Amino acid sequence: MTPEPPDAGWAERYRGAVMNTFGAPQRILVRGEGAYVWDADGNRYLDLLGGLAVNALGHAHPALLQAVTEQLGTLGHVSNFFTTPAHVRLAERLLQIVTPGGAPTGSRVFLGNSGTEANEAALKLVRRHGGGQRPRVLALEGAFHGRTMGALSLTHKAAYREPFEPLPGGVEFLPFGDLDALERALGDDVGALFLEPIQGEAGVRPLPEGYLAAARELTTAAGALLVLDEVQSGMGRTGQWMAHHAIDGGAVVPDVVTLAKGLGGGMPIGAMIALGEHTGSLLGPGQHGTTFGGNPVVAAAALAVVDTIEREDLLAHVTVTGKALATALGDIDGVAEVRGTGLLLAARLDAAVAKDVATALLDDGFIVNPVAPDTIRLAPPLILTDAQAQTLVAALPAALARAGLPA
Numbered sequence: 091m092t093p094e095p096p097d098a099g100w101a102e103r104y105r106g107a108v109m110n111t112f113g114a115p116q117r118i119l120v121r122g123e124g125a126y127v128w129d130a131d132g133n134r135y136l137d138l139l140g141g142l143a144v145n146a147l148g149h150a151h152p153a154l155l156q157a158v159t160e161q162l163g164t165l166g167h168v169s170n171f172f173t174t175p176a177h178v179r180l181a182e183r184l185l186q187i188v189t190p191g192g193a194p195t196g197s198r199v200f201l202g203n204s205g206t207e208a209n210e211a212a213l214k215l216v217r218r219h220g221g222g223q224r225p226r227v228l229a230l231e232g233a234f235h236g237r238t239m240g241a242l243s244l245t246h247k248a249a250y251r252e253p254f255e256p257l258p259g260g261v262e263f264l265p266f267g268d269l270d271a272l273e274r275a276l277g278d279d280v281g282a283l284f285l286e287p288i289q290g291e292a293g294v295r296p297l298p299e300g301y302l303a304a305a306r307e308l309t310t311a312a313g314a315l316l317v318l319d320e321v322q323s324g325m326g327r328t329g330q331w332m333a334h335h336a337i338d339g340g341a342v343v344p345d346v347v348t349l350a351k352g353l354g355g356g357m358p359i360g361a362m363i364a365l366g367e368h369t370g371s372l373l374g375p376g377q378h379g380t381t382f383g384g385n386p387v388v389a390a391a392a393l394a395v396v397d398t399i400e401r402e403d404l405l406a407h408v409t410v411t412g413k414a415l416a417t418a419l420g421d422i423d424g425v426a427e428v429r430g431t432g433l434l435l436a437a438r439l440d441a442a443v444a445k446d447v448a449t450a451l452l453d454d455g456f457i458v459n460p461v462a463p464d465t466i467r468l469a470p471p472l473i474l475t476d477a478q479a480q481t482l483v484a485a486l487p488a489a490l491a492r493a494g495l496p497a
């Protein structure tokens with residue numbers, strides 16, 4: 091590709107043409123390679139946000155490029171009156187990795203285009219589970235499940251929800267990590283409990299130990315489904331295929347898992363995996379659909395992501411790199427606490443200066459995310475090397491100092 095001219099007035103043109111739902115873009119990015127991206131002025135950044143936990147293989151990974159190019163050059167799209175080998179293969183692969191040892195018999199995959207759509211599909215499936223008799227749906231305070239109306243109804247933040255009410259009804263939010271509240275709320279009128287194994291948007295907040303296993307027991311006893319939203323935490327992000335594989339002994343088998351973000355490595359895809367005969371058959375012909383779902387180009391991209399994670403042993407790599415990074419961050423003056431697992435990490439700072447720190451780091455060539463006023467989130471490509479991670483560790487003290495830390 092011809093390089094972009096240094097500054098063609100992109101910021102102003104953005105303001106003039108793009109809807110203002112995201113605020114002003116911080117940089118105009120023109121190129122990426124591995125864990126790095128470059129802006130229109132030629133500055134290089136270490137991408138420690140990875141397109142918000144999306145660029146699992148980094149930027150311009152040859153395996154992804156080859157898979158997408160080959161598939162697009164062969165067959166780019168068909169309607170869902172037909173299927174393609176890529177669609178079937180991806181569904182089969184997801185059934186293999188969603189549960190250690192493989193998904194139970196009768197499990198089925200629905201492919202869509204994003205995380206919010208994966209959760210929309212899950213919510214529709216949950217409505218069918220009730221047969222009309224289980225209208226209540228439980229989610230947690232701090233939950234983020236997406237921005238379309240159904241997924242938004244499950245998203246806790248009032249500022250996201252309230253301007254768009256009325257939303258689909260029946261959703262109740264329970265205090266985070268409170269098992270008594272869950273036990274009180276469950277009953278034979280509850281369709282499902284939606285959980286993120288690690289709440290991403292709430293600042294990388296893992297479920298307290300024992301909560302997931304207990305929630306499984308309680309939902310089973312009440313006949314309610316357990317839906318795990320692994321949109322951010324899944325696909326190797328935590329050093330496991332799914333974050334829940336390492337929680338409470340890894341023995342919890344949910345009824346539904348939703349995926350997106352890292353799944354396509356940058357191509358838009360979402361998946362809902364319904365586990366077991368009952369859940370796998372709740373949605374029948376005509377009850378759900380999407381034009382692009384299962385698109386072979388995007389499915390080929392996701393297959394390349396899965397294959398590359400396996401071939402390059404990235405789960406083990408993420409575990410080791412993440413641990414070293416978390417330890418090193420925790421040793422820095424001004425960092426109060428490090429949360430998260432693998433390469434989904436948050437550093438809580440001693441003061442509410444996360445935005446200033448993120449700005450200082452950006453000026454120094456590092457992309458991080460101020461997920462809360464006092465918290466920096468990292469969700470870098472899974473291919474991040476230890477040496478690259480250490481450059482952030484080396485740069486952070488000066489960035490903290492510019493933001494006034496340690497006090």
Ligand SMILES: *Cc1c(COP(=O)(O)O)cnc(C)c1O
Nearest residue numbers: 204205206234235236290321322
């Ligand atoms: C990002 C996210 C979503 C929404 O995914 P989109 O692709 O943005 O629609 C849903 N759930 C979780 C946990 C997420 O992090």
